[in-house]
């Protein structure tokens with residue numbers, strides 16, 4: 001049997017049953033002869049990457065691995081197979097020389113080798129940052145506003161202000177932005193902000209200062225977007241955020257077509273009522289037409305100047321609040337317009353709370 005020195009030692013083989021041959025080893029098929037090469041590749045490829053926990057993976061040549069397992073079982077059952085030996089030796093060397101730690105559960109970097117082709121790949125664990133954003137200027141869409149004919153329209157989006165700032169700070173390749181619901185382009189998002197997370201792919205830096213990120217988002221958006229409570233989030237927290245629904249409190253400025261004397265009385269009756277909303281006219285092109293039932297918890301008058309009012313409305317997650325006010329040509333029932341018997345125009349809308 002042709003065997004390399006490494007395999008001889010690993011399986012404690014007596015010299016009289018083997019021939020030493022580093023390249024044509026019948027057990028590891030030469031892999032253990034290349035630990036030093038892969039160590040150098042690893043060193044070189046990870047120079048610019050910040051990580052402390054790593055994992056190694058080897059895709060072995062089937063035929064070699066099967067033969068090796070058989071030999072281990074026959075000659076030295078307590079010995080390591082060559083795949084184990086490879087990761088043991090290479091991993092140990094990386095730990096010793098670079099001061100990194102092998103971690104099977106949550107590696108920040110994974111180095112994979114294909115024995116047959118000699119190819120390798122490096123996977124870097126993404127970083128998730130969660131927090132809440134506030135939108136301080138109207139006209140900023142949540143995601144990029146692309147017109148298929150004219151290209152980009154309007155100003156950059158919330159996702160870009162946050163995502164691109166994060167990319168720069170973490171020296172990453174790509175990002176993915178997710179927020180729990182969205183406000184209209186012309187609405188402000190105030191109060192405690194809206195929950196979001198951003199997934200940062202292939203970050204070269206993991207320990208960036210999140211205070212710095214807060215500052216750069218604010219600067220990049222020229223004070224349009226503020227983020228609060230930024231923190232590194234676990235997969236579990238992200239899953240929870242994806243599935244959570246939040247009730248909202250809105251501030252709405254409206255003007256009535258004509259004054260309504262008993263408006264206090266009428267609005268006072270709106271306590272925990274159920275409304276039915278057919279998909280609004282304005283989004284029919286992009287959303288399926290269906291009926292939703294939602295709750296309006298309460299409506300309070302903040303300011304009353306006759307035909308102009310400022311209301312505070314608390315509504316269930318997923319309520320189309322503009323349509324609850326205007327009635328959307330009868331597609332939302334009941335609506336404030338219907339209850340008051342007047343046409344209502346919305347002057348502005350701010351989201352105050354997402355809870």
Ligand SMILES: [Zn+2]
Nearest residue numbers: 004007025028
């Ligand atoms: Zn070998």
